[in-house]
Amino acid sequence: MTRQCSHLDHVQRPAPKTNGCEECLKSGDSWVHLRLCETCGHVGCCDSSKNKHASRHFHTTNHPVIKSFQPGENWRYCYLDDQIVE
Template sequence: MVCTHRDTIKVENFEPGEKGCEECLKSGDSWVHLRICLTCGHVGCCNQSKNKHATKHFEETGHPVIQSYQPGENWKYCYIDREYLK
């Protein structure tokens, strides 16, 4: 299968204002890994984190493609197609 949502990618060479998961920083929680929404630049925590804010952001907005925001990682994932992008 080939992801059909590449046209939603609007954020490239991103520099988010937050240095961590936006919601966790506000609530004082911690996270495991960070993901960035490639539609709007929202930074959220991964599904291994207790709050799963990256997935919740997708569920609330429908923004389908995220990218790892971890140093040394550059993979992208589409929630709708359940596929890693190359």
């Protein structure tokens, strides 16, 4: 039986604050893929990127659900449940 994510009440569907990783844009760095925080709209780079700003954002804010910010991708992930969210 698949357990359901219990953190979807944190999803606010905010507008993205930037079109790229906020921190990488400020520092002039690059990223691999982008993730959007579904609580506040922070855009951060994925864990395949050297800075891992999306995960750092979670550890700083405890905002649990992100979604892919890549064109053509439509998935969410919950850090607290460590699972893809449907």
